[in-house]
Amino acid sequence: MATKATFRYIGKPVPKMDALERVTGAARYAADLSLPGMLYGKVLRSPHPHAYIRRIDPSRALAVEGVKAVVTAADLPPLEEARAAFGGELMIELAHLRQLVIAHEKALFEGHPVAAVAATSPEAAEAALDLIAVDYEPLPVVENALEAMKPDAPLLHPDLYTKTLGEKPTKPSNIGMILEVGFGDLEKAWAEADVVVEQAFETQMVHQGYLEPQACVAWVDSQGQIQVWTSTQGTFNTQRMLSALLKVPLHKITVIPAEIGGAFGGKIYVMLEPLAILLARKAGRPVKMVMDRAEVFRATGPSSPAYITVKAGARRDGRLTGLYAKVIMDAGAFPGAPIDRGAWCIFAPYKAPAMKVEAYDVVTNKPRVQPYRAPGGPQVMFATESVMDMLAERLGMDPVEFRLLNAADEGDQNVTGYKYGRIGVKAVLEAVKRHPHWNTPLEGKNRGRGLAMGCWMGALLTSSSQVMVNVDGTVTIVTGQVDLTGTRTTMVQMVADMLQLPIEQVSIRVGDTSSTPYTDLSAGSRTTLTQSVALAKACQSVLEQMKERAAEALSKPDRRLTAADIEYAEGRFWVKGDPEQAISWRQVAILSRTRGGGPVVGTGTVTRLQPANQFAAQVCDVEVDPETGKVKILRYTCFQDVGRVINPIQVEGQMQGGAVQGIGWGLFEYYAWDKGKIRNPTFLDYRMPTALDLPMLDTAIVEVPAPDGPLGVRGVGEAPITPGPAALANAIYRAVGVRITSLPMTPEAVFWAIRAKTAVPQPAPADGT
């Protein structure tokens, strides 16, 4: 492979290969697809956050003109392996996924699917929904995780027993799992500390906010072969989930990836797909289903709200003696909040002789959470990075110096016991320290500057791709790796450099599950890292095969050559020591057709790799209006160790986009609840950041090569969402002296915090008036 010095495309701002389709409206998203004879499917959803479903009578709906099929939970095949579960980024038991797709005996959140209809027009389908008679018996609503954990709380699942390392509990509860990790002696840590800070924090349910609502088109042919076009982060994961839910073997299911209009972790589980397939099978016609925005808010998978308490101790010299956290995450209707990933992240940038995390995965009557960009990360980093600033202030230390002094490095231990390989915590903090933003004084009233760190462990899983040499010498990458925001381009850049060919000679095709080898979903910042390894293996295989063919072609009757005799560079093969005896890449490719030997295809796959941990930091300047509580962001800089940049435009785009989502968590976004019902299921009331809320976003890229993989790539997407909330909270504290510990920091929240600090105590009313 080429060395860094000879890379022509890696590290260059190559424009997105599929961008032209996206600016001309030609890119095909799932909702853009129509098939002949297609029906429109709609979902009937529970209006109650918690209710028994006593009876469903679809007879009047079926009488509506144009209605071709109605399905309910009874249409799913029975469950046999009750305890089967999906691991990795999926993290859900099959029995729970089955009930999440369509409610069985109980509706567990507002918007829980109860039935689905397919009809010849969307209007007919909608009219039919109104005519499905459902007898609900409403139950007390479990509104939040603290309520859910009370001993007398109503139970969501009578068969949910807490998973814990201790004894199996004798009674069911709303706690799915208790995780305890850590090392060292915390009592000693507190005794040795000169300063101890303990603070409770709270974060709200936040949605991924992808602009494209879930959509799919399903078709079941007369042989029972299922085809589904869908907006998913992982076609093979979708195929496996469908296979388990519908009891159909994998070879009978083809999942075809549509372009995805944003996902951020929220397009991993099947939702509409199984219903569309059941409807299509019943009706004998293709079925299209598209969610509306309110359905997306009510019934997809937002992030976990969290209650977090962090306790941290340090000596007078600034060294941490111990770190402790209690983390309670709300999983929504079924267990599976990202407490494991939250635990990994919570103290990840730091080292200390003693650390411990206790984390609770709790069910409530809310939509079941799904991963959202660094799942668990934004919640826990808000807590830790606020506490780090509080400690630094108590110690009278500079926030960067304090963090640098305690920064984790290679060989140090994460609270989970994992030992770090090469990581960039110090490199990122050094970059902050050197940056003009950190070194330019911030002047003006009610202004403050905040710093916070962020992180992500980096997901791995299995990735595969094929590299195919066409008979004219051009190269096609065939992969099932779904392209969320630009991996087609980065994969082509890598292959062009690995094969030393002009980039125009390399294309990529993201194929369906029946025409590409198994690859796991695009999530967790794993795609570019793992594909860099898979592609390197595939290219290695292609080069070996091409060298063998070249050796054969260059052999003479008196000298038989083997691949070992052949050198390759820049589209040309030659005999070692005799550069004149050469053959072009194109010529070798042509021979594959004319001389036998067959096509040259290299398959690369990877499952085991050392994790590539990401660390990031963000610095922001804010101005707070004490009259209204409004926080204006004046300047924002994102720092991140990305290992190795493949495409700087895309790296910056990930850093900026992630940062703004973090700003959304920090200042604007939350689900407003009324006894388990969502009061703000529109983009007007659920406020995502707009262009007017933001300044330009500077980026500072740090490259500390990952410990594993041919290029040192770490992945970029997750870490940049994690620092924002604490960076803003720390800046607000410096601007107006109030420490806000609950997200989001809306004008109202900031206003009342300022008021509470400055208000003159009023004398108590004399007689309760």
Add this chain to the structure above:
Amino acid sequence: MSTFPWERLALRIPIRVRVNGDTHTLLVKPWQTLLETLRDDLGLTGTKEGCGNGNCGCCTVLMNGRPVTSCLVLAPEADGAEVLTVEGLARDGQPSPLQKAFIEYGALQCGFCTPGFLMSATYLLQRIPNPTEQEVRLGIAGNLCRCTGYDKIVRAILAVARGEVQ
């Protein structure tokens, strides 16, 4: 056999609308939106539906030269109108300067909001050929983007205004 209430009216309204230079005569449902007409009747699926409430801006098109969220315009209201969609921005097979700049500056990631941004930005630059950064931000404030953080979108629009992308 019962039928659903709206269809009992069996009512269709004829409209004539010019879209990207082509005139179409259509019979539309009274409750049908311009967005549905573009996507379902005319097959112009470049215009996207992100919310159906006029909040996200994904379905922005220019109607008689002004930006509208086409999910909030009823198809009968578009009778006689001139409509420009993202499919009509390229001229003679050449992408418009804004389309080129969005590609060059990396102003799109998933691309779902991109058609709406391009329409709002097209209108903005027609009205204010040399906008300030703040004017650009105001001009696209009705369009949500979740991938980019807006930075590269603002830079792309400013680059076109400065004539750096032709």
